Amino acid sequence: MNFDFGVEEQQFIVDVRQFIAEQACHDDADDVMNPNRESDSILSDTPARKRFNKAMAQRGYMGMSWPEAYGGKAMPGIYEYLLNEELSRVGAPLIGKGVGCVGQTLIRHGSEKLKAEFLPQILKAEVEFALGYTEPSAGSDLASLKLKAERSGNGWLLNGQKMFTTSAHFADWYWLAARTDPQAKKHKGISLFLLPMNHPGITITPIETLGEHVTNQVFIDDVWVSDDYLVGECNNGWRYICEALDYERFTFYTFSPLEEKFNKLMQLIKNTDRDGVKLAEDPCIRRDMARLATELETAKMLQRRVIYVASKGEVPSIEAAECKLYSTELHQRLSQAAMNFLGEQGLLHKDDADAPMGGKWEWSYRATPLDTIGAGTTEIQKNIIARKKLELPLEY
Incomplete structure (x- = not known):
């Protein structure tokens, strides 16, 4: 199996x-490129980061894999992965929801009105989206969502609540999953809508x-939305949500942040130094670093x-689960x-002038558990591996 990138990819x-x-x-630049923000480093949540995204758009990096008919370059998805790999290495915002799940879904299933309204804005990095999937009683079991349409x-009258919506506090539009047929089986009867985040409801x-990652709970109270902002077919939203996971497979699993953290x-x-001796000379620390290098x-x-x-046109569900779980x-x-190497010094917060490396490690220690929850919890990844790879029965 050859993991080397080709000449064009390397260029x-x-x-x-x-x-x-x-x-x-x-x-x-310090705002734009800040890997110490951990998960938040991928977001375009400040004026500086939005400016950076527009610079990427001007460089032609937005929508590279889109068909030419919609302003893209019809390039293989690997280029979007390579772009995000380099962006994540320096802690810059990634091309994300707009180019991926929103844009690609609109290209395949959206009406001509939605394509004309949103695709040009995405290509110019003029619009930010939040994904409204998770609810208080529908997290990993997303198909159990209850928000009513x-x-x-x-049009449709929407009422309900969403939880843990990243980007809601700065997004322009809400990509919202709602139940349009409460009598259907739970994977049926779900539809997708686009709502302006500044709607009074x-x-x-x-x-x-x-x-210190900011997520949000969002309350939807008597929000009316026109049929024009229903995405694709009514009651077919579950299919679109699942397809969106495929669109993200080239870009989501970046390795460079791990490599940079190890460095x-x-x-x-x-x-x-500890007692006048470099930590690197401690045999226990050298042993631990060797193990971590192997794990890297x-x-x-x-x-x-x-x-x-993914490059062979297959869906890497098992491989993605293994990668997400381990990384x-x-x-x-x-x-x-x-934290172990630093001892009590490692507990110093980033606001403390004496904190080693600006408090990077204390912050990282608090921030990294979030990554084992977002985009499918550790338990979900284990279930995927057990069921699809090991063919083991699930517990109920």
């Missing part, structure tokens, strides 16, 4: 790195997590398998190792 990586180097000269004239309540850990032990290579190979399977837990093990 694309060079071009992206040159673009990033140019952007690093801007006055707002009832027929009202030439939408109330957003921020929730700050342990790692920072190496820098830490080489430059930190394992994570890299798991991630490359996701890309390899997110490795992020935690790296942070835990740093």
Whole structure:
């Protein structure tokens, strides 16, 4: 199995790195490129980061895999993965929901009106979306969602609640899943809508997590939406949600943040003294670092398998589950190792002037558990592996 990238792909990586180097000269670069924000580093949640996205759009990086008829370049999805790999390496915002699940779904299933309204804005990085899937009683079991959409004239009246909606506090539009047929089986009767986030019937309540990541609960009270903003066919939303996962497979599982975190850990032990001796000279620490280096290579190979399977036109559900399970837990093990090496110094918050490496490791220790929950919990990944790869029965 050859994991090397081709000549054109390697040249694309060079071009992206040159673009990033140019952007690093801007006055707002520290805001744009901030890997210490962990999960939040992928978001376009500040004016500086939105400016950066528009610069990416001008460079032609938005919608590269889209058909030419819709303003794209019809390039293989691997290029979007390579772009996000380099962006995530420096903690810059990724091309994400707009280009991926929203844009691709509209191209395949959206009306001409929705395509004309939203696709040009996505290509110009002029619009941000939030995904309204999870509810208080419908998390990993998304098909159990209960937010109601009832027929009202030439549209729908929506009522209910969503939970843990990342981006709701700065997004322009809500990509919302609602139940349009309560009598149908739970995977049926679900539809997708587009709602403006500034609708008066939408109330957003921020929730700050342990790692200072801001997510939101969203209340939908008597929000009327026209049939024009129903995405695709009524009651076919579950299919579109599942397809969206395929669109993201090239871009979601980036390896570079793990590699950069390991490199920072190496820098830490080489430059930190304890009782006049470098941490790197401690045999126990050297042993731990050797193990982590081996685990890093394992994570890299798991991630490359996701890309390899996807590049053949297959859905890498097992490979993606293995990669997500292993890599997110490795992020935690790296942070835990740093805390162990530093001892009581590692507990210093980033706001403390004496915190090692600006408090990176204490922050990372608090932030990394989120990654084992978002985009499918660790338990869900284990279930996928057990059921699809090992063919083991699920417990009920």
